[in-house]
Amino acid sequence: MLRFVIVFMALLGGLFYLRITEPVRQAVTLPFTGVLADISGFIIKLFDARVITEGVVIRSLDSPFAVAIAPGCDGIEAVIILIAAMVAFPAPWKHRLAGIGIGFIGIQALNVVRIISLFYLGQWSRPAFDWFHLYLWQALIVLDALAIFLIWLRYLPRQPRAEPPAATAA
Numbered sequence: 001m002l003r004f005v006i007v008f009m010a011l012l013g014g015l016f017y018l019r020i021t022e023p024v025r026q027a028v029t030l031p032f033t034g035v036l037a038d039i040s041g042f043i044i045k046l047f048d049a050r051v052i053t054e055g056v057v058i059r060s061l062d063s064p065f066a067v068a069i070a071p072g073c074d075g076i077e078a079v080i081i082l083i084a085a086m087v088a089f090p091a092p093w094k095h096r097l098a099g100i101g102i103g104f105i106g107i108q109a110l111n112v113v114r115i116i117s118l119f120y121l122g123q124w125s126r127p128a129f130d131w132f133h134l135y136l137w138q139a140l141i142v143l144d145a146l147a148i149f150l151i152w153l154r155y156l157p158r159q160p161r162a163e164p165p166a167a168t169a170a
Helices: 002-020 022-047 076-088 093-124 126-154
Strands: 051-054 057-060 066-068
Touching: 002 022, 002 076, 022 051, 022 057, 022 093, 057 093, 066 093, 076 093, 076 126, 093 126
Parallel strands: none
Antiparallel strands: 051 057, 057 066
């Protein structure tokens, strides 16, 4: 358990540090956030043709409200937490990589739902948008990472338990 905590904390620190460096921001965060905006905008456009996506901004042509996906709103922090937990946990690498891949998709799918809901909440009520954005959705995205980790643990192969040595007759 102590090994897990130490490795988990070290990975968290290293990955979060890496996330805030300028090369990673330019090469990963900004392009990824643009793709996330495009995917969210595409889904919204299926129901509302008067929506446009410009870079990381999604806006309606019928409303002055727009959503800008900023670093921290892209779900990457939750993915970092999930990666750190799965790499720190003693499991076969095949299972770790599968869990990270499926977990990434799960977190980002919920994040797209988050972005779309915030887009419509902001058009309806700015106080509701602020509350959902700052409190509810932040917690739900991190809880999603925890839930994915716990589900992943359930599907790991069981390690056979060592049998206690047989008692010898005297």
